[in-house]
Amino acid sequence: MRQYLDLCQRIVDEGVWVDNQRTGKRCLTVINADLTYDVGNNQFPLVTTRKSFWRSAIAEILGYLRGYDNAADFRQLGTKTWDANANDNAAWLANPRRKGEDDMGLIYGALGRAFPKPEGGSVDLLRQIIDDLSKGIDNRGEILTFYHPGAFELGCLRPCMYSHHFSLLGDTLYLNSTQRSCDVPLGLNFNMVQVYVLLALVAQITGHKAGQAYHKIVNAHIYEDQLAPMRDIQLTRTPYTSPKLIINPKIQSLEDIETWVTLDDFAVEDYQHHDPIKYPFSV
Numbered sequence: 001m002r003q004y005l006d007l008c009q010r011i012v013d014e015g016v017w018v019d020n021q022r023t024g025k026r027c028l029t030v031i032n033a034d035l036t037y038d039v040g041n042n043q044f045p046l047v048t049t050r051k052s053f054w055r056s057a058i059a060e061i062l063g064y065l066r067g068y069d070n071a072a073d074f075r076q077l078g079t080k081t082w083d084a085n086a087n088d089n090a091a092w093l094a095n096p097r098r099k100g101e102d103d104m105g106l107i108y109g110a111l112g113r114a115f116p117k118p119e120g121g122s123v124d125l126l127r128q129i130i131d132d133l134s135k136g137i138d139n140r141g142e143i144l145t146f147y148h149p150g151a152f153e154l155g156c157l158r159p160c161m162y163s164h165h166f167s168l169l170g171d172t173l174y175l176n177s178t179q180r181s182c183d184v185p186l187g188l189n190f191n192m193v194q195v196y197v198l199l200a201l202v203a204q205i206t207g208h209k210a211g212q213a214y215h216k217i218v219n220a221h222i223y224e225d226q227l228a229p230m231r232d233i234q235l236t237r238t239p240y241t242s243p244k245l246i247i248n249p250k251i252q253s254l255e256d257i258e259t260w261v262t263l264d265d266f267a268v269e270d271y272q273h274h275d276p277i278k279y280p281f282s283v
């Protein structure tokens, strides 16, 4: 995945050190990156210069689409990646809104599937988008947003990929996803998979061809304790050709995603990769 490695190299070469208060660590940072994934031609953007745990990445996006707000539900789907933010984050543990073990609060899908309206009540943004796209409607505002500044206090973390905007041109579906903050060694490895899968899945269940997915990142960073393995190991490796993602064609509706879909409905073919690299994770 050349685009990914180019971004990593750019951060190493041109990044600026920024102190991050929330994690207490310094991050080597660049501003603005634009990645494109050719979903229609199955150019699956899986990192090959280390082993990528793509199943965890897909479990996360399935959990968001289902509106989960609990790390136990994510574990059930097949990923432990929300455990630390739900249970080991001092600020969230001290927050009286936290409902107990594994609670993540009002974040991601929990918000987007029940977005509060100013006059009371809520709206299921994903349901509306799927209904419109299924009828061939693109109202130029088919936006799944997880961003609600009024809700930041109510969740363990602000959403990082916070907006997914779908567009139809003829019978081809496009996606523009926006990310405010990106942990390039760990998070982006997953986020590329998620943007790809989101467009592929929504195209499949709304009966359209998938086109390109455009992924905009604002703050792209490498934490100080991740820099050496990125610069001295991962960036010295030569990438392999991209593998293919296979999605069960029986997935035909949002209800299918909500009820029976599991990681067994996704397979990756011809995944050749280098050895795993364990990057430090910052809570």
Ligand SMILES: Nc1nc(=O)c2c([nH]1)NC[C@@H]1CN(c3ccc(C(=O)N[C@@H](CCC(=O)O)C(=O)O)cc3)CN21
Binding pocket: 052, 053, 056, 079, 080, 081, 082, 085, 157, 183, 186, 187, 188, 189, 190, 277, 278, 279, 281, 282, 283
């Ligand atoms: N600092 C930070 N970076 C992130 O990428 C991130 C957060 N926090 N908090 C919220 C979610 C959780 N995410 C995570 C959390 C853990 C891994 C991780 O440990 N990945 C390992 C192993 C994955 C596995 O075994 O399933 C990896 O090598 O990719 C990745 C993404 C992405 N997000």
Ligand SMILES: O=c1ccn([C@H]2C[C@H](O)[C@@H](COP(=O)(O)O)O2)c(=O)[nH]1
Binding pocket: 022, 157, 158, 160, 161, 181, 182, 183, 184, 186, 187, 188, 191
């Ligand atoms: O999908 C995700 C979720 C999180 N991240 C990273 C980006 C940052 O390193 C942290 C969040 O910290 P903030 O202080 O809230 O910016 O998590 C990611 O890359 N992808």
